Amino acid sequence: MANDRLIAISKLMSLMLRHEPAKFGLILDAEGFAPFEEVLAAVQTRLPETAAADLLSIVETLERDKQRFTIVDGDIRANYGHSLADRIAHSTAIPPARLFHGTHAAAVDAILREGLRPMKRQYVHLTPNLDLASRVGAPRGKPQILEVDATAAHAAGIQFHRANENFWLVNDLPARFLRGPSA
Numbered sequence: 001m002a003n004d005r006l007i008a009i010s011k012l013m014s015l016m017l018r019h020e021p022a023k024f025g026l027i028l029d030a031e032g033f034a035p036f037e038e039v040l041a042a043v044q045t046r047l048p049e050t051a052a053a054d055l056l057s058i059v060e061t062l063e064r065d066k067q068r069f070t071i072v073d074g075d076i077r078a079n080y081g082h083s084l085a086d087r088i089a090h091s092t093a094i095p096p097a098r099l100f101h102g103t104h105a106a107a108v109d110a111i112l113r114e115g116l117r118p119m120k121r122q123y124v125h126l127t128p129n130l131d132l133a134s135r136v137g138a139p140r141g142k143p144q145i146l147e148v149d150a151t152a153a154h155a156a157g158i159q160f161h162r163a164n165e166n167f168w169l170v171n172d173l174p175a176r177f178l179r180g181p182s183a
Contacts, residue, residue, distance in 0.1 A: 003062075009050055010058045012043055013069065017078035033075035067164040080125060080163045095150040095160040095168050099126040101178075102137025108144050108181055116146075116173040123161065123169035126150070132166055146180035153177040 016024045016039065017032065024042040026034045036055070043050045055076070059069045070079055101116060101124070116124040126148055127133050137143030153173060154160060161169040 006054060006058050006062050009043060009047060009054055010062055010068065012046055013039065013055070013058065013076075014078055016042055017069070017076070028077070029075075032077040033072065034077070036071060036074050036076045039076050067166060070164070080121075080123065080167055080169060091161065092159045093162040093168075095126075095154055095162075096128045097149075097151045099128055099148040099150045099168055100130055100133035101126050101146045101148060102133035102135070102143050103146065104137060104140035105142065105144050105181075106140075108146070111146060112175055112178060112180070115175040115178070116170070118172065123163075123171060124173055125163075126168045126170065126173075127166055128168070129166055144181035146178050148173065149177045149179070 016026055017028070017034065021028050021034065024045070026038060026042055028034050036052075040050065040052055040055055043055070056071070059071055059076070062068075067079055070077055101111075103111060118124050125136070127136070130145065133145050134143045137145065150160065150168075153170075156177075158170055158173060158177070163169050
């Protein structure tokens with residue numbers, strides 16, 4: 001039951017920090033951070049029993065492999081998945097040789113023809129973790145896993161951004177760097 005409560009708080013935080021900060025009176029900096037205490041106060045307007053410890057628990061333990069949030073110097077942000085007009089800045093980095101993208105069967109042909117695009121998100125999300133890619137692709141049926149030749153893409157000038165240890169981001173990715181599905 002406690003986990004269900006944390007999931008509800010996490011979903012509210014995602015709405016606030018990824019999609020509608022202004023609706024909750026939050027102002028995000030260029031990297032998507034807002035003061036921790038302001039986010040806590042905003043969460044408490046909807047879920048009054050929420051404590052600072054709940055937010056810390058969400059960051060540190062809830063779906064740890066996805067690392068949805070980061071806290072730095074008293075500020076908190078959602079790490080990825082933003083639908084805001086202004087793009088959240090992430091540092092560029094050299095990716096691992098192989099990354100994966102989880103999707104659904106209906107999208108595979110178009111992706112292999114046209115490449116990966118961020119659609120309604122700011123970036124295309126990739127992961128070196130095959131299991132995580134499967135979970136990302138699962139909500140709309142049997143997951144389809146595309147393999148990304150990240151070494152070749154990086155050598156061709158595609159900029160990769162490291163969101164956290166499990167997610168890499170690109171603006172878009174041409175089809176020539178994709179193979180799949182492999183699931």
